[in-house]
Amino acid sequence: MILSFAEMTTQASETPNKDIPEEINGLRMTRQRQEVYRFLMGERIHPTANEVFMGIKKALPNVSLATVYNCLEALVQHKIIRQVNFDREPSRYCPNLDEHGHFHDETTGTIHDVKFKPGINLTDLLDLPPNTVIKDIEITLRGQLA
């Protein structure tokens, strides 16, 4: 089968991804956004933008890295995924929206989600200035699985 140029560069409506809705949190899920999101959901590896790019190329051979960045940014802004940063390493992306931290295993380079024990309210443990409105908390651990 030979695809026309129009078919190859199609967006959302053709070749739909049945298991991903056409809209999430008010964001229209184009074909590219679907593939990016699907890849993140499937992998538990907190991939970088470039890893997403390479991972979805099989499904979307004409996708560009800029589009991957665009998609990731859109998904983050609509609170569909989270962006995670370790030091100055490339950003990683995470489909787990529960409040959680990240443990960076130095020996393998892998990243694991870390849940908080039940009933813990983090801001209770911190000596915050009065009248502080916290919008986001990020907890990062670095170490080794001995």
Place this chain on the structure above:
Amino acid sequence: MILSFAEMTTQASETPNKDIPEEINGLRMTRQRQEVYRFLMGERIHPTANEVFMGIKKALPNVSLATVYNCLEALVQHKIIRQVNFDREPSRYCPNLDEHGHFHDETTGTIHDVKFKPGINLTDLLDLPPNTVIKDIEITLRGQLA
């Protein structure tokens, strides 16, 4: 007074900074490292490498940005200062070595140290995999001072 090139580019021993020792944690404190460290101690603003660079130019007109990066890296590796990252913004540097978090005030762009309430052991609150050795914890808060 006219300085020879050799005098202008001198390192640690000339024009000593009396209040900073010649060695900290096994790191020889050259003139450049002293000025970088002094600047960090004086400012409470968690400066970036570039801000340090501009801040020490008066004392060290010939210093280069690469040297500032080298100094900061050396100080970090010898656990004399801490490197702090917010998202993908430029790294900031912090002379406070106590275990603490950072609150990023979105309205002013300023960064405040956040102490933990006494008796809190952070790892107790996290659901870590068994046999985990934690080497470093980073807590970042983002929000506003209402």
Place this chain on the structure above:
DNA sequence: TTTGTAGCAAGAACTATTCTAAATATCATC
């Protein structure tokens, strides 16, 4: 002094990310 190692300066190089411009797709309305 000589010799080896560490540190510095200047600028080039690197890399993750963002921007720009043009093409294409989608949506709303006819």
Place this chain on the structure above:
DNA sequence: GATGATATTTAGAATAGTTCTTGCTACAAA
């Protein structure tokens, strides 16, 4: 459907923080 307005994608250029390279200078040990 067709048409015009808006959104999205693409490719490549541009940006910015940081690191690397090279040549030189300083310091330490013998």
